[in-house]
Amino acid sequence: MTNAVPGLAPEVPLALPTPVERVLANGLEVTLVRRPGVPLAEVRLSIPAAHTDLAVADMLSAALFSGTDSSSMSQIAQRLQGVGGSLGAGADPDRIAVSGNCLASGLTELLGVLGEVVTAADYPEGPLSVEQSRIIDTLSVAEQQPEFQVTRALESRLWGGHPYGHQQPSADEVAAVDREAVLELHRSRLHPSGAGLVVVGDIDPDQAMADIEKTLGGWNGAGPPRRMEPLPDLRPGPILLTDRPGSVQSAIRIAYPAVERTHPDNAAQHLANLIYGGYFTSRLVMNLRESKGYGYSPRSRVDHSPAGSVQLTSVDVATEVTAPALQEVIAELRGMGGDPPDDDELDLARRYALGSVKLATATQAGVANYTSALAACGLPLSWLAEHSERLRAVTPADIKRVAVERMSPDGTVAVILADGRSVTGSLSEVAEIEVR
Amino acid sequence: MTVATIPAPAFAIETFRLDNGLRVVLAPDPGAPVVGVAVVYDVGMRSEPEGRTGFAHLFEHMMFQGSHNVGKAEHMRHVQSAGGTFNGSTHIDYTDYFNLLPANGLELALFLEADRMRGPAITAENLENQVSVVKEEIRVNVLNRPYGGFPWLKLPPVMFDTFPNAHDGYGSFGDLEAATVDDAQAFFDAFYPASNAVLSVAGDIDVASARDLVERYFGDVPHRPAPVHPSFAEPDLTAERRESYVDERATLPAVAAAWRVPDPVGETERFLPYVVLGELLTDGDASRLVERLVHRDRSATAVAAHATFMAEPFASRGPTALLIQAFLPPTGEVDTVLDTVGEELERIADGVDEAELARVKARVAAQLLRGDDSVMGRSRRLATAEIFHGDAGFAARFAAMLGEVTAESVSQAARAMTPQRRSVLEVVPGGNQ
Numbered sequence: 047m048t049n050a051v052p053g054l055a056p057e058v059p060l061a062l063p064t065p066v067e068r069v070l071a072n073g074l075e076v077t078l079v080r081r082p083g084v085p086l087a088e089v090r091l092s093i094p095a096a097h098t099d100l101a102v103a104d105m106l107s108a109a110l111f112s113g114t115d116s117s118s119m120s121q122i123a124q125r126l127q128g129v130g131g132s133l134g135a136g137a138d139p140d141r142i143a144v145s146g147n148c149l150a151s152g153l154t155e156l157l158g159v160l161g162e163v164v165t166a167a168d169y170p171e172g173p174l175s176v177e178q179s180r181i182i183d184t185l186s187v188a189e190q191q192p193e194f195q196v197t198r199a200l201e202s203r204l205w206g207g208h209p210y211g212h213q214q215p216s217a218d219e220v221a222a223v224d225r226e227a228v229l230e231l232h233r234s235r236l237h238p239s240g241a242g243l244v245v246v247g248d249i250d251p252d253q254a255m256a257d258i259e260k261t262l263g264g265w266n267g268a269g270p271p272r273r274m275e276p277l278p279d280l281r282p283g284p285i286l287l288t289d290r291p292g293s294v295q296s297a298i299r300i301a302y303p304a305v306e307r308t309h310p311d312n313a314a315q316h317l318a319n320l321i322y323g324g325y326f327t328s329r330l331v332m333n334l335r336e337s338k339g340y341g342y343s344p345r346s347r348v349d350h351s352p353a354g355s356v357q358l359t360s361v362d363v364a365t366e367v368t369a370p371a372l373q374e375v376i377a378e379l380r381g382m383g384g385d386p387p388d389d390d391e392l393d394l395a396r397r398y399a400l401g402s403v404k405l406a407t408a409t410q411a412g413v414a415n416y417t418s419a420l421a422a423c424g425l426p427l428s429w430l431a432e433h434s435e436r437l438r439a440v441t442p443a444d445i446k447r448v449a450v451e452r453m454s455p456d457g458t459v460a461v462i463l464a465d466g467r468s469v470t471g472s473l474s475e476v477a478e479i480e481v482r
Numbered sequence: 483m484t485v486a487t488i489p490a491p492a493f494a495i496e497t498f499r500l501d502n503g504l505r506v507v508l509a510p511d512p513g514a515p516v517v518g519v520a521v522v523y524d525v526g527m528r529s530e531p532e533g534r535t536g537f538a539h540l541f542e543h544m545m546f547q548g549s550h551n552v553g554k555a556e557h558m559r560h561v562q563s564a565g566g567t568f569n570g571s572t573h574i575d576y577t578d579y580f581n582l583l584p585a586n587g588l589e590l591a592l593f594l595e596a597d598r599m600r601g602p603a604i605t606a607e608n609l610e611n612q613v614s615v616v617k618e619e620i621r622v623n624v625l626n627r628p629y630g631g632f633p634w635l636k637l638p639p640v641m642f643d644t645f646p647n648a649h650d651g652y653g654s655f656g657d658l659e660a661a662t663v664d665d666a667q668a669f670f671d672a673f674y675p676a677s678n679a680v681l682s683v684a685g686d687i688d689v690a691s692a693r694d695l696v697e698r699y700f701g702d703v704p705h706r707p708a709p710v711h712p713s714f715a716e717p718d719l720t721a722e723r724r725e726s727y728v729d730e731r732a733t734l735p736a737v738a739a740a741w742r743v744p745d746p747v748g749e750t751e752r753f754l755p756y757v758v759l760g761e762l763l764t765d766g767d768a769s770r771l772v773e774r775l776v777h778r779d780r781s782a783t784a785v786a787a788h789a790t791f792m793a794e795p796f797a798s799r800g801p802t803a804l805l806i807q808a809f810l811p812p813t814g815e816v817d818t819v820l821d822t823v824g825e826e827l828e829r830i831a832d833g834v835d836e837a838e839l840a841r842v843k844a845r846v847a848a849q850l851l852r853g854d855d856s857v858m859g860r861s862r863r864l865a866t867a868e869i870f871h872g873d874a875g876f877a878a879r880f881a882a883m884l885g886e887v888t889a890e891s892v893s894q895a896a897r898a899m900t901p902q903r904r905s906v907l908e909v910v911p912g913g914n915q
Binding site for chain 2 (some may be wrong): 055061066082130173184187189192273332336338339363393394402405408411
C-alpha cells in the first residue's frame, strides 16, 4: 500500500486565450475568443444602464424576446431552438445583460436574433402583460425566500439612497410599468455605445466578426452612457434584526469594506478573504461547520461591482445557535488581524487562488463569464495573468495589514434575518441590536 | 429558419477493469490544463435501510471525514492546496465524488479517492458533527423555504408504495440522529466495494501514465464482491392518485403530475421518446405547454417537464417517471391546468411535426454538449454511463440516440399519459395570510 500523500507534478502555467477585439463604428466593443472543445458558442452582451428604473428594466428584459415589428415571440423562439440555442436577459443597477448559447454551427442565426431584438423589439401589449404578471408572481415567491429577504434588507441598510440600495423592485412598482415606459427605456438606453459583446467557443472569429458587423453594425449608437456614482462608505452601527416569524434558521450577513480590483491591496485582500472564509479550508468553515456543526455553508466573498467593492460574510444557522454563531463569526473576523496567518496558511490559500483562475477559465462558459465581468469593470481577460503574479508576491505581513484595515468587526454592517421572538433576547446579550 | 445538424462530442475514451473489479474510464483532452476525477458508487437513496432515511447522503458526508492516511478535513485541504475543487452528491440511484484540479494534481486526486475507497475513518464525534451539518442543509433546501422538496421529495410517496421508492431521501431528523458508526460500517461493507464503483478521469492527461497511476493507487484496494442490486419494481397505477398539502411559505398554487415511464436502462429505446417529449412540452417559449399555459391561456406562471425525478435520464433506473410541474397565478385552478395538459398531450398523440421535432432535438443536443464543456461534468457523465449502461462510450451517443427518436414514438408516449395512470400532487399556498 502507498501511504504517503503524493506531491504535485510541476505546475502547469496558466494559458489564457488571446481574444480578438474590435470596436464597431457604432461603439459596440466586440471580444471574440476561439476556444475549441465542445461545438458550442457562448454569447454575452452587456449594455450600460446606470440610473434606469429597475422595474422598467426588468420588464424590458423579460419581454425583449416577445416580438419585433417583423417576428412573433414564437418565431423568435423557434429560430433559437432550431440551432439548439437560448437567450435570456436580465437587469441590475449597472447594466442590462443578454446571455445565451447555441450550437456553434448556429451562431449566425443566434446573432441574427440578437441583432433583431436590440434594434426592433416591439414589446407587444399581450406578451408584455404576461411577463408583467409573471414577474409579480415570481416576486411573491422570492419574497418568502430568506436569501432574498436578507439581501434586500442588507442592500438597503448598506447603500441607502444609492441605486445599489434598492435592487429588487416591489410588485407595486412592476405593476405600475406600462408599454410606453418600456419602449422609452429601449429608445433612450439600449445603445451600443459603451456596450460589450463577448462570443466564446468553437467559432471562426473572422466569420463571427462578419456576422456581428452585419447583424449589429446598424444598431443605433446614440446616447452616451451615464456614470454610476461610487458607493458610499459603510456606516457601522447596531446589528439590524429583521423579523421572519417561524424561521427555523437565522441568516447572518456581515459586510465590511473592500478595495477595487485595481487597488494595490487587491491581491492581499483576495487571499485574506479566502483564509478567513472564502474556501472550504478557511477558518470560518472549519470552525462553524466542521467543528461546531452550526451551518451547511458558512462563507465570505469579495463583491466587485462597477460602483465599488465590499466583503460579505454569509452564515445560515439553526435558530437556537444564532447568538453563539454570531460570536464565532466576530471572533474569526477579529482573529484575522490578531492571529494572522503564517506562511503555510497563506501558501495554501495562494495555491487555491492560482488554481481557481485556471479552473474558471478552462471552459467556454467560464471564459465568457470572466471576460464579460472583467470588461464591465474596464479590465481585459489578461488581467487574470497579472493578478496571478501579484498573488505570488503577497506576504503574511500584507495579510495582517489588509485585515487590520478592512476586516475589523468594528467597521462592519450586519443584518440578521430570523425569528425575532426566539433570538432577540440571546442576541441582545452578545451585541447591540436594532429591531425592525 | 436554420435547423442545425446534430453534432456529437468528439473525444476518445479508454476503459479497463482492475483485478479488484474497479472499472476505469480515461478521456484525454488537452484543451485546457485541468483534470476531472470522478468516482461513482452504484448506490443511492433507494438502497438505504428502513429506519435510516437520509443515510446514503449522510454517508456521502462521512466520506469527507478522513480515511486511512487522510485526517478529518484533509481531503479538502489537499485538493484545495493543489488549486482544485471537490464535492460529492447523492442521487436516487448513485453517489458520486468528484474533483477538478489543475492537471498537475492528478496523482494527488487518485491517491485521495483510493484511500477512502479502502474505507473512511468514522468516529462518533465526526458523525454527530455531520448529522448537524446535514440538518442545516435540509433546513436551507427544504424546511425554511417555499416549495422545499417539491416535487422531487414530495411526489414519490404519492406515486409509490414501497419504502425504497417512496421514502424521503434527505431523511427525517429522527432517523439521522439515530445513525451510528456501526451503521456506517455496514453501509460501507455492503455498497462501497471497488467492484461497485467506476473511476473516471477526463482532461489534460497522458493515457499511459494515467493508467500507471490508477494501477499504483487503486490496484491494492481489496477485492470484495459487488452487491446484488435488488429489483425496486412496483406495478403501474390503474387509477389516478391525488394528494395535496399546505405550504405555509408558498404564495402560488402549484401542481406536479407524473406518469410512470419505461425503465431508462432495461427499456432504453422505449424510454427515450419521453426525454424528447419532456423537452417538446416545456423547453423554451416555442414549447407546447409554455406557449399554451403561460402565454395563451395564462393559467400558469411557469411550467417545466422532465424525465426522472432528478432530471437525469441517463443516470437513473426504473421505476421512474415523467414529471410535469406548474406554478399557477394566485387565483389559478389546478384542474384547469391538468385538463389543458391533457388536451396538449392529445394533440401530440395525434401527430408531431418533423420540423418541430428537429428543433427540439437540436436543443437537447446542445444541452448535452454543455454538460461536456467542463471536464468535471464530462468525467461524471462518463462514469454514470458506465454505471448505468455498462459503457462509458454511451455518453457520447446520447444525442445521436435521441436524434433517432421518431415522431410516432413521441406520439405514442403522449398517448400513454392518461389521467388514470397519473399521480398528482397539489401545493396549496398558505403564505400571504
